[in-house]
Amino acid sequence: MPGLRDTTRTTRGWVRPLASGIVALLAGLGVLAAGGTGAAAGTTAPPTAHGRQATGGAMEQVAAMQPGWNLGNSLDATGSDETSWGNPRITEELLDKVRAQGFKSIRIPVTWGQHQGPAPDHTIDAAYLNRVREVVGWALADGFHVMINVHHDSWQWIANMPADRTGVLSRYNATWKQLAAAFRNHSSRLVFESVNEPQFTGGSGDAHNAELLNELNTSFHRIVRGSGGNNATRLLVLPTLHTSADQARLDELTATFDALDDPNLAATVHYYGYWPFSVNVAGGTRFDATAQKDLTDAFDRVHNTFVAKGVPVILGEYGLLGFDRHTGTVQQGEKLKFFEFLGHYARTKKITTMLWDNGQHFHRTGFRWNDPELFAQIKSSWTTRSGTASTDQVFSARSAAVTDKTITLNLNGTSFAGLRHGSTDLVRGRDYTLQGERLTITASALTRLSGSRAYGTNAVLYARFSRGVPWRIDLVTHDTPILRNATGTTGSFAVPTDFRGDRLATMEAKYADGTNAGPHSWTSYKEFDRAFAPDYSAGVTRLTSDFFAEVRDGARVTLTFHYWSGATVTYHVTKSGTSVTGTTA
Structure with missing residues (x-):
């Protein structure tokens, strides 16, 4: 996926290209990749891009x-063994x-190179090779379709193709x-x-890179089809450059599909x-209208370019990049809204998804x-929609009187069925009211359910839908x-923090x-986990060495x-130097 940085690496060595450039971001274009769910079986296919049915x-x-589902960080690990990135050996179980x-x-x-x-x-x-064959055999025996x-x-090594076209192509062909x-x-x-997330180092531009990928995809197709057996008609999957859903990348792959003229291909x-x-x-703490539009635009492009013309699409990977560190980088409720949507x-765009x-x-x-x-x-999202809400957290200050709290429901085509605490249904009119999609929990219910009002989560409710x-x-x-x-050092500095029940969303x-300080100087809002991270159990907020590496020596930085x-x-x-002093405002 194109991005503000060229790549990001986890501690396991996994590399994934990121989002689009800063100019595009600041222009409001966002980061556009692609994805989706499966087409309904039996659907009559429309004409393809080259006029065939x-x-x-x-x-x-x-x-x-x-x-x-992806069996990630196992056989793709770049070490000497499938366990080298921390996962156990794959088992049939x-x-x-x-x-x-499901x-x-x-x-x-x-990964074959090593x-x-x-x-x-x-x-x-x-x-x-026999180990890969063994795992593939287990999966097929389970009834999986396997990719x-x-x-x-x-x-x-494939990225070196601009400088070593003959050598890379020879090795790629030998592999396939x-x-x-x-x-x-x-x-x-x-x-x-054919290849995961194709990318090239030192190419002369998009046209050159597209030419190289077309050569790989075309060679892959020729080799597999010419090998006979079930390969003569086997489904072959071809990626866009960077597996991006930018329209230019989709159009490049369309040209390859047109030239191959093979009905057993997918994008x-x-x-x-x-x-x-x-x-x-950059303050992107919520799955808001901008984040949603990024998704719909990407999926619309993929559908209109391929699916609507009879070419199936597989979303070979999807998730959130913050998951490379842990799944808490994105707030839970906002994360759930992203995956639900x-x-x-x-599903509506008939694109098959692989988590x-x-x-x-x-x-x-x-x-x-x-x-x-x-x-x-x-x-749930595989078959239906679920109701969500503007938040999954209702905060009441202990230092103030308890008051009614209102959140907005996102019904998503469902209807509200009630509010429940444990096995007990709350009473509408007494414990909560509903006006349109505005759900208000009454002060009396909050007082009763919060008990002694210790800092933190006092009770958990569930809004139920049809x-x-x-x-x-x-x-x-x-x-x-x-x-x-x-006080501390640039390699180890923590702000003593009494969170008092609250949760950290972001830091400026x-x-x-x-002017903006620290990494990503184009925004005052720093990256969660990369520049800062709360540690609730230790009662501190940690600032990372990556953050201080891009802070001017001797200059005072105000954090919000x-x-x-x-x-x-x-x-x-x-x-x-390497010393850091922190003071309250």
């Missing part, structure tokens, strides 16, 4: 692949358990000749993807959200969801957080002259901490 087979197969969650397809990313011999043959290590690819090779031979007689439910793109929201930077809108999971979602040995609430929302999953509402008692003076950083209650607190830090 699609057979329906590819469309039906891609529809049958909905929904899908794991795939059985994933299938039991997934119909599985994308198995595979398991290949030298030129000219680039022979894949037999033991590694394998050439994964992190894209940036490890071996894979085509190894899997030629496998079930037609096995799908080949693939990825979608990780509007970049400021996806990583929580993504599943719904992708990116590098081990942070489905526990690889415990076989449970690390965030069951998130998966419930994702699973369909979909309920919407959780935390009743939180808080007061404005208190910060204290501190400015110099005395009003924004909390989800609406409270703001200012604080000052000054860097002197």
Whole structure:
């Protein structure tokens, strides 16, 4: 996905391109990638871009692949072993358990480069190829549609194609000749993807990069189709450059489809959200109208360019980029709204979705969801809509009298069915009122449910709707957080923070002259986790070495901490060499 930075790496070494450039962002164009859900099986396919009537087979197969899941950070790991990025060895039981969650397809990313011999043959290590065959066999036996690819090779060696066109193409062709031979007689439910997130270093521009990708995709198609067996008609999946949904990238891939004139092809793109929201930077704390429009624009382009013309589309990866660190980078309620809407809108655009999971979602040995609430929302979105709300947090200050609190429901085509605490239905008119989509919880109900009003969440309510999953509402008692003076170093500095029940949303950083301080100097709002992070159990707010690396020596920086209650607190830090002093405002 195109981005403000070229790439982002997790500690496991995973690399993913990010969102579009700063000029586009400041111009309000946002970050446009792509994604979606599966087409309804049996739908009559419209004419393709080159005037043929699609057979329906590819469309039906891609529809049958909905929904899908990624076995990420295992066989795609760039170390010597599938466990080198921290995940356990893949087991047959794991795939059985994933299938039991309702997934119909599985994308198995595979990185081959470190398991290949030298030129000219680039022979894949037999033991590694057999291991991939074993995992693919387990998945097929489970009834999955299975997609394998050439994964992190894209940036490890394929990216060098501008400088070594002959060498890279030779190695790429050798790789796919071996894979085509190894899997030629496998079930037609096995799908080949030519390359993951193709990108090129040192190309002369978009036209040149498009030419290189077209050469790879065309060569892949020729090799697989010429290898015979089930490969003669196997579904082949071709990506756009960077798996982006920018219209220019879609048009480039369309030209390749037109030239190949093959009904058993599908397109693939990825979608990780509007970049400021996806990583929580530049004040992008909410799944607001801007973030929603980024999604609808991307999915509309994909649908109009491909699906509407009979070419199926697989959203090979989707999620939020902040998940690379942990799933708390984006606030829970805003995260749930993103996934609810993504599943719904992708479904309306008939695009098959494959959730990116590098081990942070489905526990690889415990076989449970690390965030069951998130998966419930994702699973519900495969078939229906769920009601949500403007927030999942209702704050009441302990230092003030309790008053009525109002939130706005997003009915999403459902109807409100009631408000529940535990197994008890609250009473309309006494405990809450509803005017249109404005839900008001009364002061008397808040007082009763909050008990002794200790700081933090005192009670959990669920707004229920006519369909979909309920919407959780935390009743939180808080007061404005208190910060204290501190000293430390640029490598280890923490602001002592008595959060008093509140939660940190974002942080601004400015110099005395009003200019922005720290990383991403185009915005005063810094990136959650990259520049700062709350540690509620330790009672501190940590500022990172990345933040101080881009702070001027000797200049006082004013930090403004924004909390989800609406409270703001200012604080000052000054860097002197590697020493840091922090003082309250």
